[in-house]
Amino acid sequence: MSNTPSNMLSLGTKAPDFTLPDPSKNNELQSLESLKGKKGTMIVFMCNHCPFVLHIIDKLEELYEDYKTQGIEFIGINSNDVIKYPADSPEMMVDFVSEKGIKFPYLFDDSQDVAKAYQAACTPDFYFFDENLSLIYRGQMDDSRPGNQKEITGEDLIIAFENLLAGAEQEEFQRPSLGCNIKWK
Template structure:
């Protein structure tokens, strides 16, 4: 069953983290932040919603990175219950999709809890000061391609944030598979 992202208060500060990337490095928010803004997206390897958007997300990430906006993805799923989301499988996913940004492992799920992430994919866009300005979807596509004339919502919002510090009103929530929480969370 699909889950829609909850509303998180715009203007909230980005949570810091220290997470291992699929390249073996440890990353913090400052390590992935761009001079003009930052996108943090919660994804996983097995979700059909993520699989449907990942190539478009890579295209938009490359465009944003070229414009000074940092980008990173985080997998917070319980890999014991969902072995397809294990760290080794994250490495394979990053390679097979040519991810041009760090793909980070939130093994204890503390970062997803701090950010208020509830689904995959769940996009959080921050301004240059690390304040949340966009919490929504990539575009209108869910498990299907968006229409050819559909706006590139994340890309356009982060371009506005980079230029003015303000994202458009009327942000539409992301929808996808729920984050697979460990027992007791």
């Protein structure tokens, strides 16, 4: 388990566009434009096998359920090299979605071009955009990590979501996410 921090893409960055297949929907192509939320869009780079993702996935799905009705959409993207890491293959993504009850789109970035465009570094790596797809938060979900005995609260994401919904400024200090490095080809 490596401890790779996020690169912390500059706030205000426009979300790089993409169209990627959704393995859970017969590889139907999904675009950022078609999936984005009315008020905000959370993009999370994740995978099936990372202990950091497995640690937070239930809370992430819970947050999705809490905020989707308020106009915030979540999009998961797996950019890992599936030749070296077959547990992250599209077929295994379908199983992961089913086993974990994931209801938000979970797309496959085989070329890794989307991860590179976002400067993603780890799983999970969170990017939260406003209704204009301008980056307003990037960083950690909360202070919990596998083995550190801290409760998984989703606090940092909740603050970002609530600030957006209230029309308030985002926190100036945003802590990087920490996880396994993206498995580059």
